[in-house]
Amino acid sequence: MIAIIDYGLGNLRSVQCALRRVGAESAITADADEISGADGVILPGVGAFWRAMENLRKSDLVNVVLETAKNGKPLLGICLGMQMLFSESDEHGRHEGLGIIPGKVIRFTESLKIPHMGWNEVKHGTPSPLFESVKDGAFFYFAHSYYVVPNDPAVAIGVTDYGKTYASAVQKGNVFGVQFHPERSGPVGLEMLTNFYRLCKTT
Amino acid sequence: MDYKKIIPCLDVKDGRLVKGVHFVELKEVGDPAEAAAAYSEAGADELVFLDITATVEGRKTMTDAVKRTADGISVPLTVGGGIASTDDMQRLFDVGADKVSVNTAAVRNPDLVKEAAEKFGSERITVAIDTRKSDSLPSGFEVMVRGGREPTGIDAVEWAGKVVALGAGAILPTSMDADGTQAGYDIPMTRAIADAVSVPVIASGGAGELEHLSAAILEGHAAAVLVASIAHFGKFTIAQMKEHLAAAGIPVRL
Numbered sequence A: 001m002i003a004i005i006d007y008g009l010g011n012l013r014s015v016q017c018a019l020r021r022v023g024a025e026s027a028i029t030a031d032a033d034e035i036s037g038a039d040g041v042i043l044p045g046v047g048a049f050w051r052a053m054e055n056l057r058k059s060d061l062v063n064v065v066l067e068t069a070k071n072g073k074p075l076l077g078i079c080l081g082m083q084m085l086f087s088e089s090d091e092h093g094r095h096e097g098l099g100i101i102p103g104k105v106i107r108f109t110e111s112l113k114i115p116h117m118g119w120n121e122v123k124h125g126t127p128s129p130l131f132e133s134v135k136d137g138a139f140f141y142f143a144h145s146y147y148v149v150p151n152d153p154a155v156a157i158g159v160t161d162y163g164k165t166y167a168s169a170v171q172k173g174n175v176f177g178v179q180f181h182p183e184r185s186g187p188v189g190l191e192m193l194t195n196f197y198r199l200c201k202t203t
Numbered sequence B: 001m002d003y004k005k006i007i008p009c010l011d012v013k014d015g016r017l018v019k020g021v022h023f024v025e026l027k028e029v030g031d032p033a034e035a036a037a038a039y040s041e042a043g044a045d046e047l048v049f050l051d052i053t054a055t056v057e058g059r060k061t062m063t064d065a066v067k068r069t070a071d072g073i074s075v076p077l078t079v080g081g082g083i084a085s086t087d088d089m090q091r092l093f094d095v096g097a098d099k100v101s102v103n104t105a106a107v108r109n110p111d112l113v114k115e116a117a118e119k120f121g122s123e124r125i126t127v128a129i130d131t132r133k134s135d136s137l138p139s140g141f142e143v144m145v146r147g148g149r150e151p152t153g154i155d156a157v158e159w160a161g162k163v164v165a166l167g168a169g170a171i172l173p174t175s176m177d178a179d180g181t182q183a184g185y186d187i188p189m190t191r192a193i194a195d196a197v198s199v200p201v202i203a204s205g206g207a208g209e210l211e212h213l214s215a216a217i218l219e220g221h222a223a224a225v226l227v228a229s230i231a232h233f234g235k236f237t238i239a240q241m242k243e244h245l246a247a248a249g250i251p252v253r254l
Helices: A012-021 A032-036 A049-058 A062-071 A186-202 B032-042 B056-072 B086-094 B104-108 B111-120 B156-166 B187-196 B210-218 B238-247
Strands: A002-005 A026-029 A040-043 A075-078 A086-089 A101-107 A116-124 A138-144 A146-150 A156-161 A165-172 A175-178 B005-013 B047-051 B077-080 B099-102 B125-133 B141-145 B150-155 B170-175 B224-227
Touching: A002 A012, A002 A032, A012 A026, A012 A186, A012 B056, A026 A032, A032 A062, A040 A062, A040 A186, A049 A062, A062 A075, A086 A146, A116 A165, A138 A186, A146 A165, B005 B032, B005 B238, B032 B047, B032 B056, B032 B238, B047 B056, B056 B077, B056 B086, B077 B125, B086 B099, B086 B111, B099 B104, B099 B111, B104 B111, B104 B141, B111 B125, B111 B156, B125 B156, B125 B187, B141 B156, B150 B156, B156 B170, B156 B187, B170 B187, B187 B210, B210 B224, B210 B238
Parallel strands: A002 A026, A002 A040, A040 A075, A075 A175, A086 A101, B005 B047, B005 B224, B047 B077, B077 B099, B099 B125, B125 B170
Antiparallel strands: A101 A146, A116 A138, A116 A156, A156 A165, A165 A175, B125 B141, B141 B150
16 A cells, blocks of 8 residues: 555645556555555645645654655655655745755756746656656656755656756655656656556565 | 647536537547546647536536546646635645636735645646737736626736736636637737746637647747647647647647
């Protein structure tokens, strides 16, 4: 069972529907015991960074996310959920993140339209099981104005070009993050979630 | 890359499609969920549901239609029409909508845009603007409300700038002069708004030929094109539209 963390923000339903399509059982939950008992954990998120962190703290769920990262179970942050894995964000002032992956979250300053909202290619970076059988340069759906800058460039398992090349998918051990929405990225998104599900079953 | 999008728009009333969508493979012509799934399969980049329901009873049916639709597609769904509060938005997000679009309610209460962007994120808030030509306003375009029936005296380009400052993540301007004519998008209006704001603009209203789509992007500076009749009546497939854009040198997801 995959736990989809419910802290009052996020596109939880579409994540759950996508998991169902790849045959994965999941639960939308705010229960720390249920989350720590799951085979894998998804941290979704939309909206403002500081509010998401505040909600996660208020829901008493920061520890269970940190423990999941530590104990080796697959953890996947989606969109803002990916950004929250990092040390800090510049969105609406400086705010501390979960600090699981060292690095920061900054705003696009390119002359292109912001938010970056639509389909874009993800090129493979450091090889990762998350991208197994996913074509290099496959299209995924994005909706964001901020992006991550990892301290260690090797954590980038996928990169995307939007005015500049940035890390659109990261991995640090059992912790994964994707800036795009696999649950809204057609068959290729489902393929990626299948890979994540496989990791959950075998870890 | 800055890939451009094709977004079919489905008009839904009391949970049923208003204009038929003429896909050969559709079993039930009036079901928005089935039409949406077919468009999603056919390569549409996103989908928009425009709820033109007038009654409270009908809105309940709409929530159910959104739920069934969102569950059956794997591309983002925007829902617009009759949204007046963040509670209305929350209800739609809860059943699987990825974004919402506000129109009249934003004009009546601009703070709604700010409140919604703070609560849900700019990425999820689109402001739709119905416009018509007006010589008495600086840009030459006036904001219309209540389904394009009521003039407001507000300049459309100025209004677009204001809602972006309040937190709108996209602008969907529809020309009341061009809508339904299939004679092409209102390029000067689309361009005036697209050049004035920092967020993506979705051209809407008037598409009838493939050339209209590329013109909205190349001349109108739109980031996406909304398509209705041109797609629903089977005149062109999504693939044909994308091939046309690609041939015109526009980056699209093929």
